[in-house]
Amino acid sequence: MSSYIPIPLVTEILRRIGQYGFRELGPFIAAGPVWAEMVFSYDVCLLAQNNTAKYVEGLRRAAQDGPSVEILDMVGEAAVTNIHSRFAFGVLLVCCGSTNDGKRVLNTIFEKVPNFLEAVNIAEQVVAAIRDMGTPGRHTYRGFRGLIDIPECRLIHHTAPDVCPSCFALTYVFKISDLC
Numbered sequence: 079m080s081s082y083i084p085i086p087l088v089t090e091i092l093r094r095i096g097q098y099g100f101r102e103l104g105p106f107i108a109a110g111p112v113w114a115e116m117v118f119s120y121d122v123c124l125l126a127q128n129n130t131a132k133y134v135e136g137l138r139r140a141a142q143d144g145p146s147v148e149i150l151d152m153v154g155e156a157a158v159t160n161i162h163s164r165f166a167f168g169v170l171l172v173c174c175g176s177t178n179d180g181k182r183v184l185n186t187i188f189e190k191v192p193n194f195l196e197a198v199n200i201a202e203q204v205v206a207a208i209r210d211m212g213t214p215g216r217h218t219y220r221g222f223r224g225l226i227d228i229p230e231c232r233l234i235h236h237t238a239p240d241v242c243p244s245c246f247a248l249t250y251v252f253k254i255s256d257l258c
């Protein structure tokens with residue numbers, strides 16, 4: 079079929095039909111493997127786009143409105159495809175008192191990035207995003223903060239960056255709860 083219809087046009091058709099819901103794309107999946115592949119790759123893109131929107135909205139509300147289950151769900155759902163959202167989800171869980179779950183989520187980031195510096199970059203980008211969107215500074219997360227063990231490094235780092243894997247969670251939970 080792709081020899082008859084240019085790819086951008088197919089994508090546009092799928093995008094328009096997909097607006098009515100993924101179910102409407104069913105007949106295209108049934109039409110054959112080439113169509114099915116396009117629908118699925120399109121669906122993955124759509125999921126990533128939706129998740130980016132969820133991450134941005136979730137982060138904004140987490141920073142400006144304070145904690146809620148709805149916001150955690152939003153950021154958590156987006157965490158599946160969006161690494162920034164995964165970081166935000168981990169930090170927010172710790173901030174809300176689910177220390178162990180949050181730390182576990184944050185540790186999964188190290189498995190998904192090529193090196194520790196990349197994890198720091200992601201964390202700093204989320205901190206910058208919160209700073210850019212502005213917060214009321216009510217410190218709504220302070221009362222929630224669960225006990226965090228003193229990290230092995232004792233926060234002493236002789237080289238940049240001033241954070242290491244053992245204090246990654248602590249450093250950013252403090253930074254972000256201090257901003258909000």
Ligand SMILES: [Zn+2]
Nearest residue numbers: 231241242245
């Ligand atoms: Zn450290």
